[in-house]
Amino acid sequence: MGGHNGYHLIHTYVQLFRDGVIEAVVSGYIYFNNDRKYLGIHSLEEDIVKHSTEYLSLLKELNINPPYLMMLSLLNTNECRIEVHLSRFDPIVRSAQIILPDILIEKSPEKISTDLRPLFDLLWNAFGFPDSPNYDKEGNWRRKPYLE
Secondary structure (H helix, E strand, C coil): CCCHHHCCCCCEEEEECCCCCEEEEECCCEEEECCEEEECHHHHHHHHHHHHHHHHHHHHHCCCCCCEEECCEEECCCCEECCCCCCCCCCEECCCEEECCCEEECCCCCCHHHHHHHHHHHHHHCCCCCCCCCECCCCCECCCCCCC
């Protein structure tokens, strides 16, 4: 038995509603290191790409056709940083939440990562970066563990 009083803590859930709405909640991307709060932004992007692909496949299998609306909200982000290897730059968010604008996916994408780029760019904007560094010059998503 693990967790508090023999119960296991739940860190994630996914719920599919009758109208085709999928709600996914994860609580494991914010962590502490040396009394500083960090967001695992690269893992977050990677998991969103992976799971969005799975969710869109499920919707297709259930004959739920586009358009799709995607939303991303991050809570408890006050004083949150991201790990970057830039000695003179310590990006930090001062607000308690990051609520990003919705993105509309008008057709079933071949690669969801292409449609997610504006969302990821806005997420990196919140930390003072112009865009997500995880896209190459051709617009392909490739996880980069750290910025140099």
